Amino acid sequence: MNGIYFDNNATTRVDPAVVETMLPYFTEQFGNPSSMHSFGNKVGLAIKKARMQVQELLGAEYDSEIIFTSCGTESDSTAILSALKAQPERREIITTTVEHPAVLTLCTYLEKEGYKVHLLQVDGKGRLDMDEYRARLSDQTAVVSVMWANNETGTFFPVVEMAELANAAGAMFHTDAVQAAGKVPLNLKDTKIDMLSVSGHKLHAPKGIGVLYLKRGTRFRPMLRGGHQERGRRAGTENSASIVGLGHAAEMAMAAMTFENTEVARLRDKLEAGILAKVPRSFVTGDPDNRLPNTSNIAFEFIEGEAILLLLNKFGIAASSGSACTSGSLEPSHVMRAMGIPYTAAHGTVRFSLSRYSTEFEVNRVIQVVPEIIAQLRRLSPYWEGDGPAAEPEKAFAPVYA
Amino acid sequence: MWDYSDKVKDHFFQPRNAGVLADANGVGDVGSISCGDALRLMLKVEPESDIILDAQFQTFGCGSAIASSSALTEMIRGLTLEEALKVSNQDIADYLDGLPPEKMHCSVMGREALQAAVANYRGEVWSDDHEEGALVCKCFAIDAVLIEDTIRSNHLCSVQDVTNYTKAGGGCSSCHEGIEDILARVMKDRGETYKPGSAPKEEASPAGLTNLQRIRRIEAVLEAVRPQLKRDGGDIELVDVDGKTIYVNMTGACAGCQMEALTLQGIQQKLMEELKEFIKIVPTKVSSLTRAMKG
Ligand SMILES: Cc1ncc(COP(=O)(O)O)c(C=O)c1O
Numbered sequence: 001m002n003g004i005y006f007d008n009n010a011t012t013r014v015d016p017a018v019v020e021t022m023l024p025y026f027t028e029q030f031g032n033p034s035s036m037h038s039f040g041n042k043v044g045l046a047i048k049k050a051r052m053q054v055q056e057l058l059g060a061e062y063d064s065e066i067i068f069t070s071c072g073t074e075s076d077s078t079a080i081l082s083a084l085k086a087q088p089e090r091r092e093i094i095t096t097t098v099e100h101p102a103v104l105t106l107c108t109y110l111e112k113e114g115y116k117v118h119l120l121q122v123d124g125k126g127r128l129d130m131d132e133y134r135a136r137l138s139d140q141t142a143v144v145s146v147m148w149a150n151n152e153t154g155t156f157f158p159v160v161e162m163a164e165l166a167n168a169a170g171a172m173f174h175t176d177a178v179q180a181a182g183k184v185p186l187n188l189k190d191t192k193i194d195m196l197s198v199s200g201h202k203l204h205a206p207k208g209i210g211v212l213y214l215k216r217g218t219r220f221r222p223m224l225r226g227g228h229q230e231r232g233r234r235a236g237t238e239n240s241a242s243i244v245g246l247g248h249a250a251e252m253a254m255a256a257m258t259f260e261n262t263e264v265a266r267l268r269d270k271l272e273a274g275i276l277a278k279v280p281r282s283f284v285t286g287d288p289d290n291r292l293p294n295t296s297n298i299a300f301e302f303i304e305g306e307a308i309l310l311l312l313n314k315f316g317i318a319a320s321s322g323s324a325c326t327s328g329s330l331e332p333s334h335v336m337r338a339m340g341i342p343y344t345a346a347h348g349t350v351r352f353s354l355s356r357y358s359t360e361f362e363v364n365r366v367i368q369v370v371p372e373i374i375a376q377l378r379r380l381s382p383y384w385e386g387d388g389p390a391a392e393p394e395k396a397f398a399p400v401y402a
Numbered sequence: 403m404w405d406y407s408d409k410v411k412d413h414f415f416q417p418r419n420a421g422v423l424a425d426a427n428g429v430g431d432v433g434s435i436s437c438g439d440a441l442r443l444m445l446k447v448e449p450e451s452d453i454i455l456d457a458q459f460q461t462f463g464c465g466s467a468i469a470s471s472s473a474l475t476e477m478i479r480g481l482t483l484e485e486a487l488k489v490s491n492q493d494i495a496d497y498l499d500g501l502p503p504e505k506m507h508c509s510v511m512g513r514e515a516l517q518a519a520v521a522n523y524r525g526e527v528w529s530d531d532h533e534e535g536a537l538v539c540k541c542f543a544i545d546a547v548l549i550e551d552t553i554r555s556n557h558l559c560s561v562q563d564v565t566n567y568t569k570a571g572g573g574c575s576s577c578h579e580g581i582e583d584i585l586a587r588v589m590k591d592r593g594e595t596y597k598p599g600s601a602p603k604e605e606a607s608p609a610g611l612t613n614l615q616r617i618r619r620i621e622a623v624l625e626a627v628r629p630q631l632k633r634d635g636g637d638i639e640l641v642d643v644d645g646k647t648i649y650v651n652m653t654g655a656c657a658g659c660q661m662e663a664l665t666l667q668g669i670q671q672k673l674m675e676e677l678k679e680f681i682k683i684v685p686t687k688v689s690s691l692t693r694a695m696k697g
Binding site: 304326331399 | 414417421431442461
C-alpha cells in the first residue's frame with residue numbers, strides 16, 4: 001500500500017522497529033511471565049521494562065500506576081465502573097457531549113441503570129463552559145470523565161484544571177487520553193488526575209493493547225477478576241508481545257515529541273491553509289488555537305463526506321468523515337452537532353490526521369487533489385449553482401421530509 | 403469501508419445524467435438533510451404519450467445515494483409514467499447488483515423522488531408518509547421506527563413477535579437487545595412490563611388473511627413473475643405452503659442456474675410485501691404432484 005495515509009487518529013501503522021522488538025515474544029520468549037522457570041523470567045523482565053517506558057511517557061510517579069489492558073475502550077469502562085463501584089453512595093457522572101462512544105455509550109447504559117449523567121455542552125468551537133462544570137460538581141459526583149483531546153477535531157479540554165476542581169469536590173477524575181498520549185507531553189505526577197486511558201494503536205503500537213493509569217491511592221475495583229496479573233487489578237495472562245511493543249512505541253513517541261509539535265504541526269498547518277485557500281465555502285471545525293498538532297478537521301459545505309472519501313480513496317488518499325453515511329447512522333457526527341455545525345456542513349466534514357511519517361510531498365499532493373474533488377461533487381449538488389451555492393441555498397432546495 | 407458492488411462504484415464514479423435539466427416539466431425534491439441524503443429528480447415528459455424523454459438528477463449524498471440516483475435515471479428514460487411508477491426500490495437495488503443494508507434507504511429515496519416528480523408533473527402534491535429510524539436489524543435492513551410502529555399497532559410483546567411481523571431479529575440475532583429496548587419502551591407506554599420469556603402471540607397472518615386467501619395471493623405473485631421466467635426458458639410452480647415456509651419448484655433453465663438464488667430472493671421479497679409477513683421461500687426438486695402423492 002503506497003497511499004497517503006492521513007487517518008492516524010483512526011489508527012496508526014505499527015512502527016517497523018516496534019514490530020522488531022515484538023517478534024521474539026511470539027517465538028523464543030513465549031513463556032508465561034508468571035511461571036517459575038526461565039521461559040517466563042525474561043518475559044517478566046520485558047514487561048517490567050515496558051511498564052517503565054509507559055510510565056515515562058505519561059509522567060507517572062510510579063510504574064505500578066500503569067495497568068495494561070486490552071484497549072482504550074476497556075480502560076475507559078474499567079475506570080468509570082470502578083469509580084461507581086468504589087463509591088456506591090455517589091450516583092452521578094459528569095462527562096461531555098463530545099466524548100468518544102467508548103465513554104458515551106457506557107454512560108447512556110449507566111443512565112438506564114439508574115445513575116444520573118450530566119453531559120457538559122460545548123460552544124461553536126468545541127469548548128466547555130467551566131462555570132457549568134463547577135455548577136454540576138457536587139458531593140453526589142462519583143466520577144468526572146472528560147477527554148484530553150477530541151478524536152474528531154483534536155480540540156483540548158482543560159483536564160488538569162478540571163481534575164483539581166473534581167478533587168476539591170471529592171470526586172474521582174478520569175480522562176480518555178487515547179488521542180493525546182504520544183502526541184503531547186503529559187506529566188501526571190503533577191496533576192490530580194486519578195485515572196487515564198491510553199490505546200496502543202494510536203501511537204504506532206499494535207491494536208488490542210491499552211493502558212489504564214491509576215494514581216496510587218485511588219480506590220479501585222477491578223472489572224476482570226481472576227489471577228494476580230497486574231497486581232490483581234486486571235486479571236488475564238499478559239499480552240506480552242503487545243506490551244513490549246507498546247513500551248517501545250512509548251519510548252519512540254517520547255523521542256519524537258518535539259518533532260510532533262513542530263514539524264508535524266507545520267505540515268498540518270500547511271495542508272489546512274492550502275486547502276482553505278483553494279476551496280470556497282470551507283472552514284475549520286473545533287478550536288484551531290488549542291488542539292492536537294496532527295489533526296485538521298475541515299467542513300466542506302453542501303456536499304457529503306462519504307462521497308468525498310470515496311473520491312479521495314481513488315487518488316490513494318485516506319482520511320475520515322463525520323457524515324452519517326460513513327457510520328451507517330442517521331445523524332452526522334455527534335461532535336459536529338454538539339458544536340452547532342449545520343447539517344449542510346456537518347455531513348461534509350473531513351478529518352485529516354497526520355503522523356511523524358507524513359511528508360511534505362504528501363501534503364502538497366492532497367492540496368492539489370482536494371479542490372478538484374470538492375468541485376466535482378458540488379457540480380452534482382442541488383445546493384450548488386455554477387461557481388457558488390445557489391442564492392439562499394436552504395430555500396433553493398428544500399426536500400420533502402426532514 | 404462499505405462493500406459496494408462494482409456497479410455501484412461505476413455509477414458513483416461516472417454518474418449518468420447528472421446536472422440540471424433545463425426544460426424539465428416534472429421535478430421531485432426528496433430526502434433528509436439531517437440524514438445526509440437528498441435528491442432532486444428532473445423529468446422531461448412528452449405530454450401526448452406520457453413518455454419520459456429525459457431524466458436528470460442532482461444529489462447531496464453518499465456514494466450509494468449518487469449511484470442510486472444515476473441508476474434510476476437510466477432505468478426510467480424511455481418509459482411511460484405508468485411503467486416508471488412500477489419501478490420499486492428493490493428494482494433500483496437489483497439494477498446496482500445490491501446495496502448494503504445500511505444503504506437500502508438510498509434506493510427508497512430514488513423511488514420517492516420518482517413519485518414526487520410524477521406528482522409534480524401532474525400538478526399534484528406528493529407527501530411522504532414514512533419516517534425513517536435508526537437501523538436496528540442489519541440482516542434485513544429494518545429500522546427502529548418500523549419496529550416501534552409494528553409493536554404499537556399489533557400489541558406485540560416478544561422478540562419472536564417482532565421477527566414474525568417485521569423480519570427484524572430473524573437473522574444473526576445481534577439486534578435482540580435493541581429490539582427488547584424498544585419493546586420495553588412501547589410496552590411501558592401502554593402500561594405493561596416487558597418480560598423476556600413471554601410467549602409470542604398467536605401466529606395470525608399479519609395481513610388478516612384466511613389460509614385460502616393467503617395461498618391465492620402467493621399464487622398471484624408467482625403468476626406475475628412467470629412470464630419473465632418463461633422468457634428466460636424457465637418456470638416456477640407452487641408446491642406447498644407450510645406456515646411461513648413456501649415450497650416452490652423451479653424448472654427449465656431456472657433450475658440450479660446461478661440466477662436461481664437471486665431470482666428466489668426477489669420473489670421472496672415480493673411475497674413478503676404482498677403478505678406483509680416474514681416468509682421463507684424454499685426450492686424443492688419435487689413437483690407438487692409427487693409431493694401430494696407422498697402425502
Ligand atoms: C478518544 C478515543 N477513545 C477511545 C478510543 C477507543 O480505543 P480502542 O480502539 O483501543 O478501544 C478511541 C479510538 O477510536 C478514541 O479515539
